[in-house]
Amino acid sequence: xxxxxxxxxxxxxxxxxxxxxxxxxxxxxxxxxxxxxxxxxxxxxxxxxxxxxxxxxxxxxxxxxxxxxxxxxxxxxxxxxxxxxxxxxxxxxxxxxxxxxxxxxxxxxxxxxxxxxxxxxxxxxxxxxxxxxxxxxxxxxxxxxxxxxxxxxxxxxxxxxxxxxxxxxxxxxxxxxxxxxxxxxxxxxxxxxxxxxxxxxxxxxxxxxxxxxxxxxxxxxxxxxxxxxxxxxxxxx
Amino acid sequence: xxxxxxxxxxxxxxxxxxxxxxxxxxxxxxxxxxxxxxxxxxxxxxxxxxxxxxxxxxxxxxxxxxxxxxxxxxxxxxxxxxxxxxxxxxx
Numbered sequence: 001x002x003x004x005x006x007x008x009x010x011x012x013x014x015x016x017x018x019x020x021x022x023x024x025x026x027x028x029x030x031x032x033x034x035x036x037x038x039x040x041x042x043x044x045x046x047x048x049x050x051x052x053x054x055x056x057x058x059x060x061x062x063x064x065x066x067x068x069x070x071x072x073x074x075x076x077x078x079x080x081x082x083x084x085x086x087x088x089x090x091x092x093x094x095x096x097x098x099x100x101x102x103x104x105x106x107x108x109x110x111x112x113x114x115x116x117x118x119x120x121x122x123x124x125x126x127x128x129x130x131x132x133x134x135x136x137x138x139x140x141x142x143x144x145x146x147x148x149x150x151x152x153x154x155x156x157x158x159x160x161x162x163x164x165x166x167x168x169x170x171x172x173x174x175x176x177x178x179x180x181x182x183x184x185x186x187x188x189x190x191x192x193x194x195x196x197x198x199x200x201x202x203x204x205x206x207x208x209x210x211x212x213x214x215x216x217x218x219x220x221x222x223x224x225x226x227x228x229x230x231x232x233x234x235x236x237x
Numbered sequence: 238x239x240x241x242x243x244x245x246x247x248x249x250x251x252x253x254x255x256x257x258x259x260x261x262x263x264x265x266x267x268x269x270x271x272x273x274x275x276x277x278x279x280x281x282x283x284x285x286x287x288x289x290x291x292x293x294x295x296x297x298x299x300x301x302x303x304x305x306x307x308x309x310x311x312x313x314x315x316x317x318x319x320x321x322x323x324x325x326x327x328x
Contacts, residue, residue: 058305065302094305101307108253148250148308182253 001225003029004042006088008052008063013085016205017048024208025221034063037071044081044224045072047088049141049203059102059144060087064094072097081125081224082197086142089189089199098192098199099157100149106182110143114213115180115202117188118168121161124191125227126198129219135172136165136216138202140180145201147183147190157190165189165200238283238291239316244304245276279303280316288315 005017014031021029032045034052039045052063063069069091076082076097084092092098105111119127119134130136149157157163165188169178174186181201189200204217246252255274262270281298285291295303295313304311 057303061302061305093307101305103250103308104253106251106253108257150307 001027001043002041003027003044003046004032004039005029005046005048006032006034006068007048008034008050008066010051010054011048011087012050013048013087013203013205014050016203017046017085020205020208020217020221021046024218025225027225032068034066034068037067039068039071039075039080042075042080044083045075047082047084047091048205049086049088052087052091055087055144058094060090060092060094063087063091064096069095069097076192076194076197079196081227083126083220083224084197084199085203085205086140086145086201089201090144092197092199097197098190099153100147100190102144102201103146103148104144105142105146105180107180110141111145111180112141113139113180115140115188116168116170116172116178117165117202118172118174119164120166121164121191123161124164124195124198124223126191126220126223127164128226129223133172135168135170136207136219137170137214138204138207138217139213140202141206142181142201145181145183147187147201149184154185157187160193162191162193162195163187163189164191164198165202238285238288240281240283240291240295241314241316242279242281242295242299242303242311243276243314244279244299244309244311245274246308247310250308291315 003021007014090102117136119130122130122132166174166186167179167188168174179186204220207214207217252274259273283291299311
């Protein structure tokens with residue numbers, strides 16, 4: 001599976017993703033500069049965390065209109081996979097590739113901590129190595145991660161089973177106290193209607209080796225590789 | 238043509254920043270603040286033949302970048318002060 005890690009001015013998780021993909025998951029990976037539009041030789045594009053363009057105006061706003069993100073629409077329409085983590089999730093929402101928006105944490109604090117995530121949808125290319133009801137542990141690190149969507153959008157997300165992860169307790173209970181940023185309905189990650197775009201605030205790349213305190217994030221990469229092997233979707237592209 | 242764009246959170250969307258500022262004001266003795274919301278001001282100088290044309294351009298800018306219409310409303314105003322003052326004038 002050929003990965004591309006997008007680099008904007010101000011991105012900070014690009015090297016972590018690159019390292020995990022090349023050294024831990026051992027797949028071909030290259031950096032993609034934010035001005036590039038050519039994604040033809042990639043199967044999966046990663047939008048990493050950070051502060052793209054300094055998060056000026058709104059988090060992810062300027063990056064959401066960059067050449068590489070403009071090229072993503074076509075890439076996604078052709079079945080390409082896109083994973084946006086943290087700032088990448090904000091960018092995907094700003095670009096309209098995912099519904100809703102991310103706003104200032106309700107607590108007003110920048111939250112850098114470990115979180116528990118309840119897996120709700122294990123039927124996506126990003127989660128097929130998991131099972132619904134499973135609880136993962138992954139870190140978050142953001143000041144603007146409060147997911148917001150209007151009631152109609154939320155209803156559609158629920159009906160189409162597009163909420164992939166919710167913040168939960170270690171036992172998998174979705175409670176207010178387990179919600180680190182005030183996200184509506186504890187939403188931590190969602191997928192697009194076709195299921196090939198995932199946005200999540202947590203950092204799977206920071207939970208990919210036991211030396212980093214956990215390996216639950218690796219499950220997402222393993223799911224992606226399984227998708228490639230099992231149904232060959234991405235070989236057909 | 239100088240135009241001013243006011244971007245604010247839609248009514249009903251919790252403004253945690255505004256709430257924090259309100260609390261700080263209360264701490265300074267301004268307990269009489271009934272409500273406070275924080276927004277953004279964007280000043281745009283746009284090359285346009287008429288005020289209507291400038292407004293139309295800025296409206297497009299708002300929809301495409303300056304505001305996130307999921308969260309925010311925006312209003313566009315002609316910057317009267319800017320129009321009256323010649324460039325470089327001391328105000």
